[in-house]
Amino acid sequence: MAEVKTEGQKLSEKLLNHKKNGWEEVSEPERRKIMKFSDGYIEYLNNGKIEREIIKESEEIAKAHGFKPLASYKKLKAGDKVYYINRGKNIILAVIGKEKLESGLNVVGAHTDSPRLDLKPNPLYEDTNFAYFKTQYYGGIKKYQWVTIPLSIHGVVALKNGKTVDVRIGEEDDDTTFVITDLLPHMGRRQMAKSASEVIEGENLTLLVGSIPFTDEKVKEKVKLNVMKVLNDKYGIIEEDFLSAELEVVPAFKAKSLGFDKSMVGGYGQDDKVCSYCSLMAICETEMPAKTAVCLLVDKEEIGSVGNTGMESMAFETFLGEIIHLCGEGTTPNILNRIYKNSAMLSADVDGAYDPLYSSVADKKNASFFGRGVGMNKYTGGRGKSGANDANAEYIAKIRKLFDDNKVHFQLAELGKVDEGGGGTIAYILANKGMDVIDCGTPVLSMHSPYETTSKFDIYHSYLAYKAFMNKYM
Protein backbone atom coordinates (compact mmCIF):
# COMPACT_ATOMS: atom_id res chain seq x y z
CA MET A 1 0.00 0.00 0.00
CA ALA A 2 1.35 3.42 -0.96
CA GLU A 3 2.27 5.61 1.97
CA VAL A 4 -0.04 8.56 2.46
CA LYS A 5 1.80 11.86 2.20
CA THR A 6 1.44 14.29 5.07
CA GLU A 7 0.28 17.87 4.55
CA GLY A 8 3.83 19.10 5.18
CA GLN A 9 5.33 16.65 2.68
CA LYS A 10 2.84 17.75 0.02
CA LEU A 11 3.52 21.42 0.75
CA SER A 12 7.25 20.85 0.68
CA GLU A 13 7.01 19.18 -2.73
CA LYS A 14 4.98 22.08 -4.05
CA LEU A 15 6.86 25.00 -2.56
CA LEU A 16 10.48 24.04 -2.02
CA ASN A 17 13.32 23.61 -4.50
CA HIS A 18 14.42 19.97 -4.38
CA LYS A 19 17.70 19.75 -6.29
CA LYS A 20 18.65 16.22 -7.25
CA ASN A 21 21.66 14.44 -8.65
CA GLY A 22 20.69 13.96 -12.29
CA TRP A 23 22.42 10.57 -12.56
CA GLU A 24 19.68 9.13 -10.31
CA GLU A 25 17.10 9.74 -13.02
CA VAL A 26 19.13 8.57 -16.00
CA SER A 27 17.70 5.58 -17.91
CA GLU A 28 20.01 3.04 -19.54
CA PRO A 29 19.52 4.37 -23.11
CA GLU A 30 20.13 7.89 -21.83
CA ARG A 31 23.28 6.77 -20.01
CA ARG A 32 24.59 5.32 -23.26
CA LYS A 33 23.88 8.63 -25.07
CA ILE A 34 25.75 10.56 -22.37
CA MET A 35 28.77 8.23 -22.60
CA LYS A 36 28.82 8.33 -26.41
CA PHE A 37 28.63 12.11 -26.46
CA SER A 38 31.58 12.28 -24.05
CA ASP A 39 33.62 9.95 -26.26
CA GLY A 40 33.27 12.48 -29.08
CA TYR A 41 34.23 15.26 -26.70
CA ILE A 42 37.35 13.42 -25.46
CA GLU A 43 38.45 12.94 -29.07
CA TYR A 44 37.87 16.67 -29.72
CA LEU A 45 40.06 17.54 -26.71
CA ASN A 46 42.85 15.24 -27.83
CA ASN A 47 42.84 16.49 -31.42
CA GLY A 48 42.86 20.15 -30.46
CA LYS A 49 44.87 21.45 -27.53
CA ILE A 50 45.31 25.03 -28.73
CA GLU A 51 42.95 27.52 -30.36
CA ARG A 52 44.30 27.08 -33.92
CA GLU A 53 43.89 23.29 -33.75
CA ILE A 54 40.40 23.59 -32.26
CA ILE A 55 39.32 25.95 -35.04
CA LYS A 56 40.57 23.53 -37.73
CA GLU A 57 38.86 20.62 -36.03
CA SER A 58 35.64 22.59 -35.54
CA GLU A 59 35.68 23.54 -39.23
CA GLU A 60 35.97 19.86 -40.21
CA ILE A 61 33.04 18.91 -37.97
CA ALA A 62 30.97 21.83 -39.28
CA LYS A 63 31.69 20.94 -42.92
CA ALA A 64 30.61 17.37 -42.27
CA HIS A 65 27.29 18.80 -41.02
CA GLY A 66 26.66 20.88 -44.13
CA PHE A 67 28.20 24.25 -43.17
CA LYS A 68 29.81 26.22 -46.00
CA PRO A 69 32.24 29.18 -45.93
CA LEU A 70 30.65 32.64 -45.94
CA ALA A 71 32.53 33.52 -49.14
CA SER A 72 30.78 30.71 -51.04
CA TYR A 73 27.31 32.30 -50.63
CA LYS A 74 25.87 34.94 -52.99
CA LYS A 75 22.60 35.06 -51.04
CA LEU A 76 21.40 33.55 -47.76
CA LYS A 77 17.99 32.04 -47.02
CA ALA A 78 16.33 30.21 -44.13
CA GLY A 79 18.07 26.94 -43.33
CA ASP A 80 21.44 27.91 -44.85
CA LYS A 81 24.48 26.95 -42.77
CA VAL A 82 27.40 29.33 -42.96
CA TYR A 83 30.75 29.80 -41.23
CA TYR A 84 33.51 32.37 -41.12
CA ILE A 85 37.05 31.93 -39.81
CA ASN A 86 39.02 34.90 -38.51
CA ARG A 87 42.83 34.47 -38.70
CA GLY A 88 42.65 30.76 -37.95
CA LYS A 89 41.85 31.41 -34.29
CA ASN A 90 38.20 32.32 -34.21
CA ILE A 91 35.19 30.73 -35.98
CA ILE A 92 31.63 32.03 -36.24
CA LEU A 93 28.88 29.66 -37.42
CA ALA A 94 25.26 30.48 -38.19
CA VAL A 95 22.11 28.70 -39.30
CA ILE A 96 19.85 31.25 -40.94
CA GLY A 97 16.38 31.41 -39.39
CA LYS A 98 12.92 31.76 -40.87
CA GLU A 99 12.45 35.18 -39.29
CA LYS A 100 14.38 38.27 -40.34
CA LEU A 101 17.75 38.93 -38.71
CA GLU A 102 16.18 42.12 -37.39
CA SER A 103 14.03 40.06 -35.01
CA GLY A 104 17.23 38.97 -33.25
CA LEU A 105 19.68 36.08 -33.07
CA ASN A 106 20.07 33.23 -30.60
CA VAL A 107 23.79 33.26 -29.87
CA VAL A 108 25.88 30.73 -27.94
CA GLY A 109 29.44 31.94 -27.41
CA ALA A 110 32.37 29.95 -26.02
CA HIS A 111 36.14 30.42 -26.06
CA THR A 112 38.81 28.14 -27.45
CA ASP A 113 41.93 29.43 -25.70
CA SER A 114 43.08 27.95 -22.38
CA PRO A 115 45.74 28.87 -19.82
CA ARG A 116 49.19 27.72 -20.95
CA LEU A 117 52.82 28.76 -21.40
CA ASP A 118 53.86 30.64 -24.55
CA LEU A 119 57.44 30.69 -25.83
CA LYS A 120 59.11 34.10 -25.56
CA PRO A 121 60.22 35.79 -28.83
CA ASN A 122 63.84 34.80 -28.07
CA PRO A 123 63.26 31.49 -26.29
CA LEU A 124 66.35 29.35 -26.84
CA TYR A 125 69.42 29.50 -24.61
CA GLU A 126 72.07 27.23 -23.12
CA ASP A 127 73.18 26.94 -19.53
CA THR A 128 75.56 24.32 -18.09
CA ASN A 129 75.13 21.84 -20.95
CA PHE A 130 71.35 22.12 -21.00
CA ALA A 131 69.29 23.82 -23.71
CA TYR A 132 66.15 25.64 -22.60
CA PHE A 133 63.12 27.49 -23.97
CA LYS A 134 62.02 30.56 -22.01
CA THR A 135 58.27 31.02 -21.61
CA GLN A 136 55.71 33.61 -20.59
CA TYR A 137 52.53 32.26 -19.05
CA TYR A 138 49.15 32.96 -20.66
CA GLY A 139 46.07 33.35 -18.48
CA GLY A 140 45.60 32.65 -14.78
CA ILE A 141 47.70 29.69 -13.69
CA LYS A 142 49.09 28.30 -10.44
CA LYS A 143 52.71 28.18 -11.60
CA TYR A 144 53.65 25.28 -9.33
CA GLN A 145 51.22 23.01 -11.22
CA TRP A 146 53.27 23.23 -14.43
CA VAL A 147 56.54 21.68 -13.27
CA THR A 148 57.45 17.97 -13.52
CA ILE A 149 54.62 17.07 -15.90
CA PRO A 150 55.09 16.00 -19.53
CA LEU A 151 54.62 18.95 -21.85
CA SER A 152 54.14 19.30 -25.60
CA ILE A 153 54.68 22.21 -28.00
CA HIS A 154 51.99 23.33 -30.44
CA GLY A 155 51.61 26.24 -32.81
CA VAL A 156 53.10 27.91 -35.84
CA VAL A 157 56.32 29.47 -37.04
CA ALA A 158 55.65 32.12 -39.67
CA LEU A 159 58.54 32.49 -42.12
CA LYS A 160 59.74 35.56 -43.99
CA ASN A 161 58.84 33.89 -47.29
CA GLY A 162 55.14 33.95 -46.31
CA LYS A 163 54.94 30.25 -45.51
CA THR A 164 53.86 28.92 -42.13
CA VAL A 165 55.27 25.85 -40.42
CA ASP A 166 52.89 23.90 -38.17
CA VAL A 167 54.42 22.48 -35.00
CA ARG A 168 52.87 19.75 -32.88
CA ILE A 169 55.36 17.73 -30.90
CA GLY A 170 54.94 15.67 -27.75
CA GLU A 171 51.50 14.18 -28.40
CA GLU A 172 52.16 10.89 -30.19
CA ASP A 173 53.32 7.81 -28.28
CA ASP A 174 56.66 7.79 -30.14
CA ASP A 175 57.14 11.58 -29.87
CA THR A 176 59.67 13.12 -27.57
CA THR A 177 58.36 15.28 -24.72
CA PHE A 178 59.43 18.26 -22.58
CA VAL A 179 59.48 19.21 -18.91
CA ILE A 180 60.06 22.03 -16.45
CA THR A 181 62.23 20.77 -13.60
CA ASP A 182 61.68 21.36 -9.87
CA LEU A 183 63.91 21.16 -6.81
CA LEU A 184 64.18 17.86 -4.95
CA PRO A 185 62.57 17.86 -1.46
CA HIS A 186 65.94 17.03 0.11
CA MET A 187 67.19 20.47 -0.91
CA GLY A 188 63.85 22.27 -0.96
CA ARG A 189 63.58 23.39 2.66
CA ARG A 190 63.74 27.12 1.88
CA GLN A 191 61.65 26.78 -1.26
CA MET A 192 58.90 25.01 0.71
CA ALA A 193 58.71 27.90 3.17
CA LYS A 194 57.72 30.31 0.37
CA SER A 195 54.12 31.20 -0.43
CA ALA A 196 52.51 29.09 -3.17
CA SER A 197 52.61 31.98 -5.65
CA GLU A 198 56.39 32.23 -5.26
CA VAL A 199 57.38 28.55 -4.98
CA ILE A 200 57.94 28.53 -8.74
CA GLU A 201 59.02 31.92 -10.10
CA GLY A 202 57.61 33.00 -13.49
CA GLU A 203 61.12 33.22 -14.97
CA ASN A 204 61.72 29.63 -13.91
CA LEU A 205 58.87 28.31 -16.04
CA THR A 206 61.61 27.30 -18.42
CA LEU A 207 61.36 24.26 -20.62
CA LEU A 208 64.20 21.72 -20.76
CA VAL A 209 64.69 20.91 -24.46
CA GLY A 210 68.09 19.23 -24.94
CA SER A 211 71.46 18.13 -23.53
CA ILE A 212 73.63 16.70 -26.35
CA PRO A 213 76.43 19.05 -27.50
CA PHE A 214 77.30 19.53 -31.19
CA THR A 215 80.81 18.13 -31.40
CA ASP A 216 83.03 21.00 -32.56
CA GLU A 217 85.66 22.64 -30.36
CA LYS A 218 85.30 25.94 -32.27
CA VAL A 219 81.64 26.36 -31.26
CA LYS A 220 80.67 28.03 -27.95
CA GLU A 221 77.06 27.00 -27.27
CA LYS A 222 77.20 23.41 -28.46
CA VAL A 223 73.93 22.08 -26.96
CA LYS A 224 71.97 25.07 -28.23
CA LEU A 225 73.46 24.59 -31.71
CA ASN A 226 72.56 20.92 -31.68
CA VAL A 227 68.92 21.66 -30.71
CA MET A 228 68.73 24.27 -33.49
CA LYS A 229 70.13 21.68 -35.94
CA VAL A 230 67.38 19.21 -34.93
CA LEU A 231 64.77 21.93 -35.43
CA ASN A 232 66.27 22.92 -38.77
CA ASP A 233 66.30 19.31 -39.99
CA LYS A 234 62.69 18.77 -38.90
CA TYR A 235 61.04 22.14 -39.64
CA GLY A 236 63.55 24.03 -41.79
CA ILE A 237 63.64 26.92 -39.31
CA ILE A 238 66.53 29.03 -37.97
CA GLU A 239 66.80 30.76 -34.57
CA GLU A 240 65.56 34.12 -35.88
CA ASP A 241 62.31 32.50 -37.05
CA PHE A 242 61.21 32.30 -33.39
CA LEU A 243 60.69 36.07 -33.67
CA SER A 244 57.56 35.42 -35.73
CA ALA A 245 56.28 32.26 -34.06
CA GLU A 246 53.36 31.41 -31.81
CA LEU A 247 54.44 28.31 -29.95
CA GLU A 248 52.38 27.18 -26.99
CA VAL A 249 53.43 24.75 -24.29
CA VAL A 250 50.59 22.56 -23.00
CA PRO A 251 50.30 19.31 -21.00
CA ALA A 252 51.22 16.28 -23.13
CA PHE A 253 48.86 13.84 -21.42
CA LYS A 254 45.61 12.78 -23.02
CA ALA A 255 42.05 13.48 -21.96
CA LYS A 256 40.35 10.36 -20.61
CA SER A 257 37.35 9.04 -18.73
CA LEU A 258 37.78 9.43 -15.00
CA GLY A 259 36.61 7.39 -12.01
CA PHE A 260 35.76 3.66 -11.66
CA ASP A 261 32.29 4.47 -12.97
CA LYS A 262 33.74 6.53 -15.86
CA SER A 263 31.30 9.30 -14.92
CA MET A 264 33.77 12.14 -15.44
CA VAL A 265 36.28 13.48 -17.95
CA GLY A 266 39.84 14.44 -17.01
CA GLY A 267 41.81 16.56 -19.44
CA TYR A 268 43.62 19.79 -20.25
CA GLY A 269 41.81 22.84 -21.61
CA GLN A 270 38.25 21.91 -20.71
CA ASP A 271 37.85 25.61 -19.89
CA ASP A 272 36.44 26.31 -22.34
CA LYS A 273 36.67 23.56 -24.92
CA VAL A 274 33.85 21.72 -23.17
CA CYS A 275 31.46 24.56 -24.02
CA SER A 276 33.08 24.96 -27.47
CA TYR A 277 32.31 21.32 -28.24
CA CYS A 278 28.80 21.39 -26.79
CA SER A 279 27.84 24.58 -28.64
CA LEU A 280 29.41 23.32 -31.88
CA MET A 281 27.49 20.03 -31.69
CA ALA A 282 24.34 21.99 -30.84
CA ILE A 283 24.57 24.22 -33.93
CA CYS A 284 25.42 21.17 -36.06
CA GLU A 285 22.02 19.82 -35.01
CA THR A 286 20.11 23.02 -35.62
CA GLU A 287 17.79 22.87 -38.63
CA MET A 288 15.55 25.65 -39.90
CA PRO A 289 15.25 27.58 -36.61
CA ALA A 290 12.75 30.43 -36.28
CA LYS A 291 15.50 32.85 -35.28
CA THR A 292 18.99 32.73 -36.74
CA ALA A 293 21.23 30.59 -34.51
CA VAL A 294 24.86 31.60 -34.02
CA CYS A 295 27.80 29.76 -32.46
CA LEU A 296 30.81 31.91 -31.59
CA LEU A 297 34.13 30.26 -30.77
CA VAL A 298 36.44 33.09 -29.77
CA ASP A 299 40.06 33.44 -28.75
CA LYS A 300 41.90 35.44 -26.05
CA GLU A 301 39.21 35.14 -23.35
CA GLU A 302 41.81 34.09 -20.79
CA ILE A 303 43.69 37.38 -21.21
CA GLY A 304 40.67 39.69 -21.33
CA SER A 305 39.01 39.02 -24.72
CA VAL A 306 41.40 41.50 -26.33
CA GLY A 307 43.09 41.50 -29.74
CA ASN A 308 41.67 40.97 -33.21
CA THR A 309 40.56 37.39 -32.49
CA GLY A 310 38.99 38.12 -29.10
CA MET A 311 35.33 38.95 -28.40
CA GLU A 312 36.11 42.68 -28.02
CA SER A 313 37.23 42.83 -31.66
CA MET A 314 34.98 43.85 -34.56
CA ALA A 315 35.15 40.35 -36.09
CA PHE A 316 31.56 39.53 -35.09
CA GLU A 317 30.25 42.85 -36.53
CA THR A 318 32.16 42.14 -39.74
CA PHE A 319 30.45 38.75 -39.97
CA LEU A 320 27.04 40.24 -39.14
CA GLY A 321 27.54 42.97 -41.75
CA GLU A 322 28.13 40.28 -44.37
CA ILE A 323 25.11 38.16 -43.45
CA ILE A 324 22.86 41.24 -43.20
CA HIS A 325 23.84 42.03 -46.77
CA LEU A 326 23.41 38.42 -47.97
CA CYS A 327 20.00 38.17 -46.28
CA GLY A 328 18.88 41.35 -48.07
CA GLU A 329 18.38 43.41 -44.91
CA GLY A 330 21.09 45.96 -45.66
CA THR A 331 18.60 48.77 -46.26
CA THR A 332 16.86 48.48 -42.86
CA PRO A 333 17.81 51.59 -40.85
CA ASN A 334 20.00 51.04 -37.82
CA ILE A 335 19.94 47.30 -38.52
CA LEU A 336 22.95 46.24 -36.42
CA ASN A 337 21.62 47.88 -33.25
CA ARG A 338 18.15 46.45 -33.85
CA ILE A 339 19.63 42.98 -34.15
CA TYR A 340 21.58 43.43 -30.93
CA LYS A 341 18.58 44.77 -29.05
CA ASN A 342 16.45 41.78 -30.06
CA SER A 343 19.11 39.08 -29.60
CA ALA A 344 19.68 36.67 -26.73
CA MET A 345 22.85 34.90 -25.73
CA LEU A 346 24.12 32.08 -23.60
CA SER A 347 27.69 32.93 -22.67
CA ALA A 348 28.96 29.37 -22.74
CA ASP A 349 31.81 29.32 -20.29
CA VAL A 350 32.66 26.88 -17.54
CA ASP A 351 31.55 27.32 -13.96
CA GLY A 352 33.66 26.48 -10.89
CA ALA A 353 32.15 23.30 -9.42
CA TYR A 354 31.74 22.70 -5.70
CA ASP A 355 34.72 20.73 -4.38
CA PRO A 356 34.16 19.10 -0.94
CA LEU A 357 37.94 19.26 -0.35
CA TYR A 358 37.77 23.05 -0.54
CA SER A 359 34.32 23.69 0.85
CA SER A 360 35.36 26.78 2.82
CA VAL A 361 35.50 29.01 -0.28
CA ALA A 362 32.03 28.08 -1.54
CA ASP A 363 28.51 28.95 -0.46
CA LYS A 364 26.97 25.49 -0.57
CA LYS A 365 23.52 26.97 -1.10
CA ASN A 366 24.73 28.80 -4.22
CA ALA A 367 27.33 26.54 -5.79
CA SER A 368 27.37 24.38 -8.93
CA PHE A 369 27.45 20.66 -8.29
CA PHE A 370 28.55 17.76 -10.47
CA GLY A 371 25.58 15.80 -11.76
CA ARG A 372 23.08 18.65 -11.61
CA GLY A 373 23.45 19.79 -15.19
CA VAL A 374 24.57 22.98 -16.87
CA GLY A 375 25.54 25.77 -14.45
CA MET A 376 24.19 29.27 -14.88
CA ASN A 377 25.66 32.37 -13.27
CA LYS A 378 23.42 35.43 -13.08
CA TYR A 379 26.64 37.29 -12.27
CA THR A 380 30.28 36.24 -12.07
CA GLY A 381 32.08 39.33 -10.75
CA GLY A 382 33.66 39.47 -7.30
CA ARG A 383 33.73 42.21 -4.64
CA GLY A 384 30.09 43.23 -4.88
CA LYS A 385 29.37 41.85 -8.38
CA SER A 386 32.09 44.12 -9.74
CA GLY A 387 32.28 43.96 -13.55
CA ALA A 388 29.47 41.42 -13.76
CA ASN A 389 26.92 41.14 -16.55
CA ASP A 390 24.12 40.50 -13.98
CA ALA A 391 21.44 38.98 -16.23
CA ASN A 392 17.87 40.31 -16.08
CA ALA A 393 15.33 38.34 -14.05
CA GLU A 394 12.83 38.34 -16.96
CA TYR A 395 15.42 36.76 -19.24
CA ILE A 396 16.34 34.08 -16.68
CA ALA A 397 12.64 33.26 -16.30
CA LYS A 398 12.37 32.59 -20.04
CA ILE A 399 15.53 30.44 -20.00
CA ARG A 400 14.20 28.46 -16.98
CA LYS A 401 11.01 27.72 -18.88
CA LEU A 402 12.88 26.74 -22.03
CA PHE A 403 15.12 24.34 -20.11
CA ASP A 404 12.27 22.83 -18.09
CA ASP A 405 10.19 22.35 -21.26
CA ASN A 406 13.11 20.58 -22.92
CA LYS A 407 14.17 18.46 -19.91
CA VAL A 408 17.51 20.21 -19.55
CA HIS A 409 19.02 19.85 -16.07
CA PHE A 410 20.37 23.21 -14.92
CA GLN A 411 21.44 24.97 -11.76
CA LEU A 412 22.01 28.60 -10.79
CA ALA A 413 25.13 29.37 -8.83
CA GLU A 414 27.73 31.89 -7.78
CA LEU A 415 31.46 31.56 -8.40
CA GLY A 416 32.56 31.20 -4.78
CA LYS A 417 31.47 32.79 -1.52
CA VAL A 418 30.98 36.53 -1.21
CA ASP A 419 34.42 38.18 -1.39
CA GLU A 420 36.08 34.81 -2.11
CA GLY A 421 35.39 34.31 -5.82
CA GLY A 422 34.64 36.22 -8.97
CA GLY A 423 35.74 36.08 -12.56
CA GLY A 424 35.02 37.29 -16.05
CA THR A 425 33.65 35.80 -19.24
CA ILE A 426 32.58 37.24 -22.60
CA ALA A 427 29.04 37.79 -21.26
CA TYR A 428 29.33 41.51 -20.54
CA ILE A 429 30.74 42.33 -23.98
CA LEU A 430 27.59 41.34 -25.86
CA ALA A 431 25.34 42.52 -23.02
CA ASN A 432 26.93 45.96 -23.47
CA LYS A 433 25.72 45.94 -27.06
CA GLY A 434 22.14 45.37 -25.95
CA MET A 435 21.68 41.60 -25.95
CA ASP A 436 20.13 39.60 -23.13
CA VAL A 437 23.00 37.45 -21.85
CA ILE A 438 23.54 34.91 -19.11
CA ASP A 439 26.57 32.77 -18.30
CA CYS A 440 25.70 29.14 -18.86
CA GLY A 441 28.32 26.38 -18.91
CA THR A 442 29.65 23.12 -17.57
CA PRO A 443 30.87 23.02 -13.95
CA VAL A 444 34.62 22.18 -13.67
CA LEU A 445 36.89 21.00 -10.85
CA SER A 446 40.53 22.18 -10.74
CA MET A 447 39.77 24.90 -13.28
CA HIS A 448 42.85 26.38 -15.05
CA SER A 449 45.02 23.43 -13.94
CA PRO A 450 46.85 21.16 -16.40
CA TYR A 451 44.22 18.46 -15.80
CA GLU A 452 40.68 19.71 -15.27
CA THR A 453 37.71 17.51 -14.33
CA THR A 454 34.11 17.63 -15.56
CA SER A 455 30.99 15.44 -15.18
CA LYS A 456 29.70 13.63 -18.25
CA PHE A 457 26.14 14.29 -17.12
CA ASP A 458 26.74 18.04 -17.03
CA ILE A 459 28.57 18.00 -20.38
CA TYR A 460 25.59 16.31 -22.01
CA HIS A 461 23.13 18.71 -20.43
CA SER A 462 25.21 21.70 -21.53
CA TYR A 463 24.85 20.40 -25.07
CA LEU A 464 21.08 19.88 -24.57
CA ALA A 465 20.82 23.42 -23.16
CA TYR A 466 22.56 25.01 -26.16
CA LYS A 467 20.58 22.89 -28.60
CA ALA A 468 17.24 23.87 -27.04
CA PHE A 469 18.30 27.53 -27.03
CA MET A 470 19.47 27.61 -30.65
CA ASN A 471 16.45 25.72 -31.96
CA LYS A 472 13.63 26.97 -29.78
CA TYR A 473 14.31 30.16 -27.81
CA MET A 474 11.83 32.89 -28.78
Ligand code: MN
Ligand atom coordinates in the same frame (compact mmCIF):
# COMPACT_ATOMS: atom_id res chain seq x y z
MN1 MN B 1 36.50 30.20 -19.49
Ligand code: MN
Ligand atom coordinates in the same frame (compact mmCIF):
# COMPACT_ATOMS: atom_id res chain seq x y z
MN1 MN C 1 39.23 30.49 -17.74
